[in-house]
Amino acid sequence: MLDATTKEIKERASGGVINPAKTCQPIGAMYAALGIHGCLPHSHGSQGCCSFHRMHLTRHFRDPIMASTSSFTEGASVFGGGANLKTAIKTIFQVYNPDIIAVHTTCLTETIGDDIPNIIKTSEIPEGKMVIHTNTPSYVGSHVTGFSNMTKSMVNYFAEATTPLKKEQVNIIPGFVNPGDMREIKRLTRLMNAPYIMFPDTSGVVDSPMTGEFQMYPKGGTTQPELIDTGNSKLTIALGRFASSDAAEQLDKKCKVPAVTLKAPIGIKATDALLMTLRRAFVSDVPYELEEERGQLVDIMTDTHFHFHGKKVAIFGDPDIVTGITEFVMSLGMIPVHVLTGTPGGAVGSVVGSFEEDIKELVDQAGLKANIKAAGDLFTLHQWIKNEPVDLLIGNTYGKYIARAEDLPFVRVGFPVMDRSVHSYMPIVGYRGAMRLIEMISGALLDRQDRDAADEDFELVM
Amino acid sequence: MSQAQAIDGRQDFIITKGKQKAHLKCDADSIAGCVSQRACVYCGARVVLNPITDAIHLVHGPIGCSAYTWDIRGSLSSGEELFRNSFSTDLREQDVIFGGEKKLTAAIDQLAAKYHPKLIFVYSTCIVGVIGDDLEAVCRTAAKRHGIEVIPVQSSGFIGNKSAGYRAACDALFRLIEPENRELVGKDKSINYLGDFNLAGEAWIIRDYLRQMGVTVNVVLTGDATYADLKKATRASVNIIQCAGSMHYLAGRMEETYGIPYMQVSFLGLEDTSESLRRIAAVIGDSEVVARTEALIAREMSHTAPVIEGYRQKLAGKKAAVYVGGGFKAISLIKQFRELSIEVVMIGTQTGRQEEYDTINDLASDGTVILDDANPSELERFMTDQEADLLVGGVKERPLAYKLGKAFIDHNHDRKHPLSGYVGAINFAKEVYTTVCSPVWKYVRAGGEGHE
Numbered sequence: 001m002l003d004a005t006t007k008e009i010k011e012r013a014s015g016g017v018i019n020p021a022k023t024c025q026p027i028g029a030m031y032a033a034l035g036i037h038g039c040l041p042h043s044h045g046s047q048g049c050c051s052f053h054r055m056h057l058t059r060h061f062r063d064p065i066m067a068s069t070s071s072f073t074e075g076a077s078v079f080g081g082g083a084n085l086k087t088a089i090k091t092i093f094q095v096y097n098p099d100i101i102a103v104h105t106t107c108l109t110e111t112i113g114d115d116i117p118n119i120i121k122t123s124e125i126p127e128g129k130m131v132i133h134t135n136t137p138s139y140v141g142s143h144v145t146g147f148s149n150m151t152k153s154m155v156n157y158f159a160e161a162t163t164p165l166k167k168e169q170v171n172i173i174p175g176f177v178n179p180g181d182m183r184e185i186k187r188l189t190r191l192m193n194a195p196y197i198m199f200p201d202t203s204g205v206v207d208s209p210m211t212g213e214f215q216m217y218p219k220g221g222t223t224q225p226e227l228i229d230t231g232n233s234k235l236t237i238a239l240g241r242f243a244s245s246d247a248a249e250q251l252d253k254k255c256k257v258p259a260v261t262l263k264a265p266i267g268i269k270a271t272d273a274l275l276m277t278l279r280r281a282f283v284s285d286v287p288y289e290l291e292e293e294r295g296q297l298v299d300i301m302t303d304t305h306f307h308f309h310g311k312k313v314a315i316f317g318d319p320d321i322v323t324g325i326t327e328f329v330m331s332l333g334m335i336p337v338h339v340l341t342g343t344p345g346g347a348v349g350s351v352v353g354s355f356e357e358d359i360k361e362l363v364d365q366a367g368l369k370a371n372i373k374a375a376g377d378l379f380t381l382h383q384w385i386k387n388e389p390v391d392l393l394i395g396n397t398y399g400k401y402i403a404r405a406e407d408l409p410f411v412r413v414g415f416p417v418m419d420r421s422v423h424s425y426m427p428i429v430g431y432r433g434a435m436r437l438i439e440m441i442s443g444a445l446l447d448r449q450d451r452d453a454a455d456e457d458f459e460l461v462m
Numbered sequence: 463m464s465q466a467q468a469i470d471g472r473q474d475f476i477i478t479k480g481k482q483k484a485h486l487k488c489d490a491d492s493i494a495g496c497v498s499q500r501a502c503v504y505c506g507a508r509v510v511l512n513p514i515t516d517a518i519h520l521v522h523g524p525i526g527c528s529a530y531t532w533d534i535r536g537s538l539s540s541g542e543e544l545f546r547n548s549f550s551t552d553l554r555e556q557d558v559i560f561g562g563e564k565k566l567t568a569a570i571d572q573l574a575a576k577y578h579p580k581l582i583f584v585y586s587t588c589i590v591g592v593i594g595d596d597l598e599a600v601c602r603t604a605a606k607r608h609g610i611e612v613i614p615v616q617s618s619g620f621i622g623n624k625s626a627g628y629r630a631a632c633d634a635l636f637r638l639i640e641p642e643n644r645e646l647v648g649k650d651k652s653i654n655y656l657g658d659f660n661l662a663g664e665a666w667i668i669r670d671y672l673r674q675m676g677v678t679v680n681v682v683l684t685g686d687a688t689y690a691d692l693k694k695a696t697r698a699s700v701n702i703i704q705c706a707g708s709m710h711y712l713a714g715r716m717e718e719t720y721g722i723p724y725m726q727v728s729f730l731g732l733e734d735t736s737e738s739l740r741r742i743a744a745v746i747g748d749s750e751v752v753a754r755t756e757a758l759i760a761r762e763m764s765h766t767a768p769v770i771e772g773y774r775q776k777l778a779g780k781k782a783a784v785y786v787g788g789g790f791k792a793i794s795l796i797k798q799f800r801e802l803s804i805e806v807v808m809i810g811t812q813t814g815r816q817e818e819y820d821t822i823n824d825l826a827s828d829g830t831v832i833l834d835d836a837n838p839s840e841l842e843r844f845m846t847d848q849e850a851d852l853l854v855g856g857v858k859e860r861p862l863a864y865k866l867g868k869a870f871i872d873h874n875h876d877r878k879h880p881l882s883g884y885v886g887a888i889n890f891a892k893e894v895y896t897t898v899c900s901p902v903w904k905y906v907r908a909g910g911e912g913h914e
């Protein structure tokens with residue numbers, strides 16, 4: 001299928017994309033909103049968008065994904081979607097009865113310029129219920145931006161500083177990660193004895209247990225009182241610059257909660273940083289349980305380092321995740337030669353973020369060189385790999401085409417993973433997550449070695 | 463969610479056979495605020511055209527639409543794989559303000575230079591309709607410049623639902639198949655096979671049956687079709703249509719313009735397959751074809767029927783719920799389940815037409831719930847109330863069924879093996895058996911009881 005990918009790289013002036021490494025904002029907003037307890041995400045646009053987003057999330061999480069749509073028609077696109085949204089809000093409370101509706105826009109409603117806050121203000125909202133919104137123009141940023149925007153809106157709508165003194169508790173914004181990761185981050189925080197509020201929190205929502213009953217609003221999700229109380233915390237930890245920083249900064253502005261942005265806690269260094277931050281803030285000791293885990297991880301790293309050393313890797317996916325993975329594989333002695341995200345805004349010199357700079361700094365420190373690109377696509381990544389082959393590819397499901405074309409071992413990480421299961425339950429964050437990554441990476445490399453070994457080189461002990 | 467109530471205005475879309483007068487409202491727009499399972503115009507158009515293997519499918523819009531439809535349909539190709547890539551103009555803010563025509567032109571130029579395709583489809587998505595890009599004009603000039611066909615597909619999401627997308631795709635196809643030489647129209651003794659997308663290789667199976675009967679398939683629309691195949695589409699003397707929802711309109715236009723008659727067939731289940739093959743033979747009207755057809759049917763039935771009977775004995779008395787895209791498929795499924803002695807207790811479609819709902823109503827047993835454009839809470843309620851053991855549906859319905867502890871079959875893009883013809887009937891029976899009789903359901907129930 002990728003036969004036509006040429007080695008020779010020509011500047012593509014059109015700005016068009018061949019085989020994307022990102023998708024549009026609304027799906028990120030929908031995913032974030034699922035992390036509020038009792039909340040129904042609402043897509044203000046054509047029904048197709050909502051259907052696409054639910055389908056995509058369903059394929060990744062293998063759980064029912066509930067969201068409603070304004071079901072635009074031709075008339076709405078000419079006269080504005082106010083009437084549709086008002087009807088929708090009324091219908092939703094009547095029929096699906098959520099505590100909160102979280103409206104996000106689509107490219108269509110952004111282009112026609114619907115004034116969402118005003119429409120919400122003039123809608124019928126039952127006593128005790130709430131409608132929040134965020135703007136997610138699909139032609140800006142990526143799905144990660146959408147996640148960030150909805151998370152920021154949670155601050156705008158809920159967070160309140162109600163106590164004179166800040167409480168001994170920390171807000172944790174986990175970023176666009178799996179519920180398995182969120183659970184692991186919460187476990188680490190609990191072990192550090194730090195009271196916390198995680199938002200958004202999709203654990204218990206998109207990884208809900210099978211009970212024989214369908215629950216429109218599963219048990220999980222950050223509750224409304226918790227969201228309000230985020231304004232009283234003494235610290236916010238934003239995990240990942242792209243998905244989480246904005247909300248943390250907004251919380252600082254609105255409620256004077258100081259914020260730190262850390263890397264997504266992927267690998268030993270980033271996990272250490274998270275625990276140190278918690279330790280400093282809560283003067284707690286790192287419990288033996290975590291010291292033991294860390295020690296085990298280091299033990300595994302030393303036991304297996306020769307499998308990894310000097311191996312070349314190509315990594316793609318969402319910026320926060322890719323940054324974490326890059327740092328981690330380097331700590332194993334691997335060489336990241338191609339590092340790419342589809343999410344824009346992270347180019348060198350951009351005001352929003354600095355994906356390219358972050359990665360460059362990492363590889364510079366190790367005295368390495370890499371191809372690094374924000375707002376890239378998988379066509380470019382494939383061309384890079386043709387020019388400088390790698391031993392391993394790490395990324396989401398879409399990497400499988402390149403892995404096949406170039407016959408590469410492939411480790412699936414990130415969003416979406418639609419051709420394997422269980423991934424959303426298992427963390428890649430924390431020390432345990434790092435162990436899992438090592439297991440996946442070494443499994444892929446060693447399976448390959450076994451496959452390709454001549455009979456005489458086929459080894460029992462590796 | 464037993465608190466689920468029927469949404470005001472939804473009552474007309476749901477009936478129970480034998481209880482009300484049989485008239486169901488359908489093909490209307492979904493109500494704002496519904497958790498509708500329906501897709502949009504672009505999605506409808508894309509699924510119909512996507513299987514054309516050597517075409518570039520360029521999505522003009524922000525990245526999303528193109529990302530979500532990247533290689534989602536399991537249409538198999540016997541050659542080209544170009545269609546499996548995802549091409550998008552990835553419109554950004556400045557394009558939305560200043561218009562996207564320039565970017566579209568540049569993207570077409572670049573793709574034409576890189577891949578040398580003979581055919582490019584350019585799909586318009588929601589905002590293209592609003593920012594006012596002149597797709598026709600851009601495509602026309604690009605086509606001239608590159609000496610290839612560049613066909614715009616008018617599929618802005620808000621102009622209707624999936625059916626409107628089918629129509630947009632048919633319009634594009636109709637343009638494409640316009641013959642250079644009118645003399646050749648309808649002159650071949652071959653047939654076109656419309657509405658099979660070669661999911662899991664289904665069109666190949668049917669093509670093979672027809673070959674054994676002595677009937678030549680001119681082109682399949684659109685499973686495993688190429689530009690060159692489509693160009694000679696008007697030479698066939700008959701069109702047969704399998705997925706009526708998407709192709710009825712094209713068949714109608716071809717009859718009107720080129721005088722090519724069409725007939726509806728279905729290759730789902732033993733009964734429908736045999737009947738369809740016989741009808742095709744009758745239309746060809748050649749006694750030798752008729753004889754070969756009977757021989758084929760006898761041959762296939764002799765080894766298929768006992769297998770189906772084996773499954774029937776294991777499955778008899780189970781109850782099925784069906785929620786699929788088109789009405790025609792729903793009709794076939796009722797019959798197919800009957801062959802397995804499974805009763806369909808709930809049946810609905812996303813885009814069924816009135817005539818189809820009438821047929822469904824005739825076929826269904828008393829007490830069967832029939833509904834149009836269902837939302838998840840309705841599906842949940844009726845599956846539970848009607849005590850279905852199994853749901854047939856698409857991607858979004860799968861986890862819903864599983865959460866209720868119900869077995870599930872994908873009858874959509876995610877199907878993993880062919881469901882057409884005699885082999886398909888066996889696959890279907892086997893799949894029903896595998897999911898309904900899986901040991902995993904035991905744990906659901908036992909777990910539930912043990913913990914309460």
Ligand code: SF4
Nearest residue numbers: 024049106107526527
């Ligand atoms: S790009 Fe726009 S039209 Fe397409 S799915 Fe995203 S929001 Fe909807």
